[in-house]
Amino acid sequence: MSEEYRELGVSIPIGPFHPALKEPIGFRIWVEGEKIVKADIRFGHNYRGIELIGARRNWIQILYLAERICGICSWSHQFPLAQAIESLMDVRPPDRANYIRVVVGELERIHSHMLWLGVLGHEIGFDTLLHLTWGVREKVMDALELISGNRVNYAMATIGGVRRDITEAKRDILLRKLDDLLKGVETLRDIVLTHKLVLLRTEGVGRYDRELALRLCLQGPMARMCGIRKDVRQDEGVAAYGDLGFRAIVARDVVGKDGCDAYSATAVRVAETIQSINLVRDALMEMPPGPISAFPKPIVALTRASKAEGEAIGRYEAPRGEVIHYVRAAKSDKPKRWKVRAPSLINVYSTKWVFPGHQIADAVVIAAQPDPCIACTERALIVDLDRGERRVVDHAYLTELSRRKSKEVMGDV
Amino acid sequence: MFEPLSIILYALAAIVFSLFFGLLFMGVDRKLYARMQSRIGPPILQPFYDVLKLLGKEIVRPRGASPLYSLAPIFHVATAAALAAYVPFGLKSPLSHYGDIIVIIYLIALAAFAVVLGGAASGSPFSSVGSQRELVLIVSIDAPMLVSLLTLAWLSPGFSVFSLEAISKHPPLFSENPLVRVLGLLLLVGVVMWYIGDIKVGITEVEEAETEIAGGPLAEYSGPNLAMFEMGRAIRLFVGASLIVNLFFPQDLSIFLSLQGPLLEFGNVCFHLLKTFLVVFLAVTFHRTMFGRLKISSVASLYWKYIIPLTLVSSVAAIVLRSMGVI
Amino acid sequence: MGLVSWIVRNLFSRPMTNRFPKTPPVPVPEGFRGKLQYDPEKCIGCQLCVRVCPTQTIKFLPEEKKIAFWVGRCVFCSQCVEVCPTGALQMSKNFLLASDDMHDERYMGGPARRRGMER
Numbered sequence A: 001m002s003e004e005y006r007e008l009g010v011s012i013p014i015g016p017f018h019p020a021l022k023e024p025i026g027f028r029i030w031v032e033g034e035k036i037v038k039a040d041i042r043f044g045h046n047y048r049g050i051e052l053i054g055a056r057r058n059w060i061q062i063l064y065l066a067e068r069i070c071g072i073c074s075w076s077h078q079f080p081l082a083q084a085i086e087s088l089m090d091v092r093p094p095d096r097a098n099y100i101r102v103v104v105g106e107l108e109r110i111h112s113h114m115l116w117l118g119v120l121g122h123e124i125g126f127d128t129l130l131h132l133t134w135g136v137r138e139k140v141m142d143a144l145e146l147i148s149g150n151r152v153n154y155a156m157a158t159i160g161g162v163r164r165d166i167t168e169a170k171r172d173i174l175l176r177k178l179d180d181l182l183k184g185v186e187t188l189r190d191i192v193l194t195h196k197l198v199l200l201r202t203e204g205v206g207r208y209d210r211e212l213a214l215r216l217c218l219q220g221p222m223a224r225m226c227g228i229r230k231d232v233r234q235d236e237g238v239a240a241y242g243d244l245g246f247r248a249i250v251a252r253d254v255v256g257k258d259g260c261d262a263y264s265a266t267a268v269r270v271a272e273t274i275q276s277i278n279l280v281r282d283a284l285m286e287m288p289p290g291p292i293s294a295f296p297k298p299i300v301a302l303t304r305a306s307k308a309e310g311e312a313i314g315r316y317e318a319p320r321g322e323v324i325h326y327v328r329a330a331k332s333d334k335p336k337r338w339k340v341r342a343p344s345l346i347n348v349y350s351t352k353w354v355f356p357g358h359q360i361a362d363a364v365v366i367a368a369q370p371d372p373c374i375a376c377t378e379r380a381l382i383v384d385l386d387r388g389e390r391r392v393v394d395h396a397y398l399t400e401l402s403r404r405k406s407k408e409v410m411g412d413v
Numbered sequence B: 001m002f003e004p005l006s007i008i009l010y011a012l013a014a015i016v017f018s019l020f021f022g023l024l025f026m027g028v029d030r031k032l033y034a035r036m037q038s039r040i041g042p043p044i045l046q047p048f049y050d051v052l053k054l055l056g057k058e059i060v061r062p063r064g065a066s067p068l069y070s071l072a073p074i075f076h077v078a079t080a081a082a083l084a085a086y087v088p089f090g091l092k093s094p095l096s097h098y099g100d101i102i103v104i105i106y107l108i109a110l111a112a113f114a115v116v117l118g119g120a121a122s123g124s125p126f127s128s129v130g131s132q133r134e135l136v137l138i139v140s141i142d143a144p145m146l147v148s149l150l151t152l153a154w155l156s157p158g159f160s161v162f163s164l165e166a167i168s169k170h171p172p173l174f175s176e177n178p179l180v181r182v183l184g185l186l187l188l189v190g191v192v193m194w195y196i197g198d199i200k201v202g203i204t205e206v207e208e209a210e211t212e213i214a215g216g217p218l219a220e221y222s223g224p225n226l227a228m229f230e231m232g233r234a235i236r237l238f239v240g241a242s243l244i245v246n247l248f249f250p251q252d253l254s255i256f257l258s259l260q261g262p263l264l265e266f267g268n269v270c271f272h273l274l275k276t277f278l279v280v281f282l283a284v285t286f287h288r289t290m291f292g293r294l295k296i297s298s299v300a301s302l303y304w305k306y307i308i309p310l311t312l313v314s315s316v317a318a319i320v321l322r323s324m325g326v327i
Numbered sequence C: 001m002g003l004v005s006w007i008v009r010n011l012f013s014r015p016m017t018n019r020f021p022k023t024p025p026v027p028v029p030e031g032f033r034g035k036l037q038y039d040p041e042k043c044i045g046c047q048l049c050v051r052v053c054p055t056q057t058i059k060f061l062p063e064e065k066k067i068a069f070w071v072g073r074c075v076f077c078s079q080c081v082e083v084c085p086t087g088a089l090q091m092s093k094n095f096l097l098a099s100d101d102m103h104d105e106r107y108m109g110g111p112a113r114r115r116g117m118e119r
């Protein structure tokens, strides 16, 4: 800790392990009484070296590795990777595959946003909201299980399309489930957006402004709560979003003004959940017949991909914002380089600017506001704030750190 | 009337009684809370298991904790126990001759101070923030309680001593005079808000705030020390509700049934427990299902802007009306 | 429906939780991806499954020209099932795979069950 920080007085660690956090990340806030005067964020507690592991696996294998970057949005990493590989090979997936991609992607968004809403309830001590929301959320999980055969890791995307079709029978069950779900979500929306306590705890908390949001390049719902209509689905028309006439929601569409605060973030996410339900329904109804993949067999895709050369990116709007996957290929069945840029990296870091001036009680709301996904965020680069240097952490360095730590601990005993 | 020894035995029995029903109500509260959220919830006896298990664990003292760290839990549970001996539970309380209602108030505040002390002594940043919050809370909730009690005493015809019995004889909510009934209702709000602030659930759960400050003053406590805080909390949960029942709904069974002797006394205790449970259900379980936690600043402004003026207004009204001879 | 009516209704209805293992598990839908099943008779030893498995669960046994696997490493992606030309690999609906013994029989697949599988 540098001198400048030490002078600031009482510091409260929120993390790396803290009841408010579901994943390890280190927030440290300096307080005067209840007021936060400075905040600092440390990443790197959940680094797994996925990109390196990916470089040792072939094009088909890394699809499932990408799926496991994040515990919640498995589709949001698998899909842009598949997209990137497709554009390397210059292949277009068939229309039906594009519609199924929308269905899976939007179902995932619904479950992620509802999970966030529950977490918000938990953070403000409103556990009833948590349990009711997650009770409704089970319906989405069932829907995803029905389509893909698993609740969280759907394994749906593949190079050139999707892996499983949605049959007529499944479509009918899905439509019925969606009706139930819509009713539940609408009830929740009416409760959450008017509940006095939620208002007291979220309004004006974690307030950005439009300029700050633009300067920090906020992503996803965090940008949209500031009135920036930015969404890869709308801007790029990936998958079938273009056909479905998708238009992103910003806070003023829901609550009349761009509050840039946690309340706007809540409103945007709840409205997006309902929008997603409607998108899924539209996609299911308008789905054209045809094949679901450009390649008859995955092994053919793998062979073709092994001949590709060059570099490509895949973009997708994950529930938290824009995900970018970059791949470089050199006529091999393995990627030469695979790089992932997850939205939480930007969104979580941006909270550093909004912590000061708030109360300690707001800290958890601010930390939760971007829906931080630490597992997505952790990449190989550590920015050492104390010394302001950047350094890539390698195995030798980590071992060295670990040894040093052991020595310290031993010295204490 | 009572020999000292029998008073002591009676007081011990009252303490065990309050502890038992406090823990039981905590269990029922957790169960119903869970059911309202569509969960199964813990077994009803879970608080008993918790306390027993904690009592059997080793004592861990954080490095840098001051000696007060180990004294605070004892202090807390002792005050809570004394409290249990002062508040009637359908029968006369064991120590009813040795103090009035002010003693009860200060015992309750003392119990809360023990938590502050413990938190401040444990030397963790979470605990010290929690202790500060607890202090703010004590300052906020005790004022409306004191004003309400004074007014209640003032409202009861024979305004002589601040004794619980005197107030219980003339519950304002059931007076013939409609003005007194209205005043009684306002005071009930004040006292219930005090109760909510005292046991810290729902909107006033600021001091432990698990997701913010990881348990506040109790963050560093474990084993028997934590068990003592838990027992103290159980007693306060029961005694607080019991106090509300005594102040506002003191009727005994004799208004419904014509029972005699020990049967009547037994019936009274059961009836009292039922009323207490209803208070706990509405003020604790239902309330914490409906709301989450406020910020400490909102809690303070809730009490200072609304609850304290409310009780003050009813107090002034009571004095004015009384001097005008309307009530 | 407001919050109050919702929670009061919850109070008088059954909890959502399924008391597994006291009650049977929630049924899984068609196409569920559970434990891998292997039929050595059908296997022609083409090794495609070995090539695509992202977790390197599957080992090729050169003498028998068959495969063996240890389900503990499997992530149920079903990619091997998709590439297998003869349908020797299938996914079952069995997901009750928790055990405190990593050498549990349920985890082993293939003719030479344990060979080289425990890492």
Ligand code: SF4
Pocket (backbone or CB within 6 Å): C036, C052, C053, C054, C055, C056, C057, C058, C069, C073, C074, C075, C076, C077, C078, C079, C080, C081
């Ligand atoms: S299901 Fe996936 S992880 Fe499991 S053995 Fe098959 S390919 Fe490997």
Ligand code: SF4
Pocket (backbone or CB within 6 Å): C042, C043, C044, C045, C046, C047, C048, C049, C050, C067, C083, C084, C085, C086, C087, C088, C089
């Ligand atoms: S893909 Fe099928 S046939 Fe080929 S080795 Fe694997 S199990 Fe045997």
